[in-house]
Amino acid sequence: MNNLTQTFKALSDQNRLRIIVTLMEYDELCACQFTELLGIAGATVSRHLGVLHNAGLVQSRKDGRWIFYSLSNTAASCRPVLDWIREEARSCPEVKEDMARLSKILACNPEEICRKQRTGA
Amino acid sequence: MNNLTQTFKALSDQNRLRIIVTLMEYDELCACQFTELLGIAGATVSRHLGVLHNAGLVQSRKDGRWIFYSLSNTAASCRPVLDWIREEARSCPEVKEDMARLSKILACNPEEICRKQRTGA
């Protein structure tokens, strides 16, 4: 039962849902790209990703200084829920905006993104 | 998107999940029966039911002094999630205990339950 509540808790935050929905469209993104997308502090993004990871929804892969996140393979058990989210998210304007914004973000490489975040440009 | 997070927030509490799972097995229960089942204050149960109602997951029917709750008809949109919960809940010992306890509770009529709660017997 704790599994269930933990999963729902992980999904009951708008920013975390945005992460999940984004990962349904783009296989893999690094932390700085989420930071850019969500417009909140990197540390906060890191915590959100940690919550999703603890709930078994997301997995990470380290590549040098970057850490890439993707939907967890072991999240298969809650696939129906993820499918439902995807379906419902279709009609959310926030999600559409995210997708539009993300295509711009992905036009730059991660290094540029991070530099932009540092310099605050 | 708020719909989504609201739904997940409503489902991310153990006691509320127990209510939902119970309503999948028993069409309709009154507030005092949930109070007996969950073993928490009636006021708290009322608030939980309110949260589920606001999320559109539960509907209520007034019959005299009693208010009976059931899964909402309009909850059809999140049917996949409810189905998933039901499936996952099968293996939860808490749920099995609840079901066992509930059959005892239902052996009495609501009036008896409520009296028991008042007198604390």
Add this chain to the structure above:
DNA sequence: GTAACATTTAGTTGCTTAGCTAATTATAGT
């Protein structure tokens, strides 16, 4: 080695929420 840098962890703050008791509302029975 050390300087730059991507991410996480620590520590703080303000808001939300689950729980309680007490008060209020609405109904039933006398």
Add this chain to the structure above:
DNA sequence: ACTATAATTAGCTAAGCAACTAAATGTTAC
């Protein structure tokens, strides 16, 4: 009308959590 009673609402407290800044960790490049 009055009392009892099922449920909700109000008001409180303690715990949990999302956000931030600053410090720590681990990695790349000189």
